[in-house]
Amino acid sequence: MLLDTASMYFRAFYGVPEIKGPDGTPVNAVRGLLDFISRLVGDYRPTDLVCCWDNDWRPQWRVDLLPSYKAHRVEAEVQSAPDVEEVPDPLQVQIPIIVEVLDAFGICVIGADGYEADDVIGTLATGAGQPVDIVTGDRDLFQLVDDEADVRVLYIARGVGNHERVTNDWVRGKYDIDARQYADFATLRGDASDGLPGVAGVGEKTAATLLKRFDHVDGIVAAALDPSSEMGPGPRGKIKQARDYLEVAPRVVAVARDIDLGSPATALPRTPRDPDALLDLAQRYGLESPVERLINTLAG
Secondary structure, three states: OEEEHHHHHHHHHHHOOOOEOOOOOEOHHHHHHHHHHHHHHHHHOOOEOEEEOOOOOOOHHHHHHOOOOOHHHEEEOOOOOOOEEOOOHHHHOOHHHHHHHHHHHOOEEEOOOOOOHHHHHHHHHOOOOOOEEEEEOOHHHHHHOEOOOOEEEEEOOOOHHHOEEEOHHHHHHHHOOOHHHHHHHHHHHOEHHHOEOOOOOOOHHHHHHHHHHHOOHHHHHHHHHOOOOOOOHHHHHHHHHOHHHHHHHHHHHOOOOOOOOOOOOOEOOOOOOOHHHHHHHHHHHOOHHHHHHHHHHHHO
16 A cells, blocks of 8 residues: 555645644644544555655656646745745644654655655556555546556545545546546646646547547647648647647656665554654654554554
């Protein structure tokens, strides 16, 4: 089970009422994330669990290709390090606590410099050699769904308790494309939340129609440039006008699948790695209940 950790703690922060620890530190995101993990581990009993991390939420190599990528979410630009993402202060102070608690539990956390959590997930899911559940509220990860390799997404947009199990049939029923085409579909349609402009005048239906006929972005561009192809004049003009965007955007949208992550220990812990540290954190931040729930869930 691969967790899109930031997607989950953002959801916990906004979905769990404000709660403060004994010292006044807000802890609703910490509590919510722990309860989400308890729920998912209890329901699915994975052999391995990884909290995938955004070491760089806006990698420079993606920005170099497409400067608008996530530009609206930048709070401050940094020359020699990742840009600072706009994050509410009451959530920002909880992220180090989340790291400490996960470490005390012994839950594997993996990030890679210069890459997003999506890229870590893509790398771990590809060639995993076992069934993989990806937990996220981000549609971009639908591109990793692979029925033959038994990779699916547990989509938590409606909440962890009401998540949807995304398979290729689910993607086909929702968007009329195959999951392997989702990255190209998102490229064509655009995604304002990621600063992807898309192709002007091409929405979901047109994007799906083009992909069904020409399979992928390269095939669509080739057809647009071929006067003898069967592409209509309307889509042809739109694709040709967006040619520069379509040369770079697919590389921005596609998650990496080949990062060198070493050989991390990903097995689901049965007992906390550092019980004393975990007890101290639970008492310091008033996390006794969610910590106890997760201890009991891990023990099975």
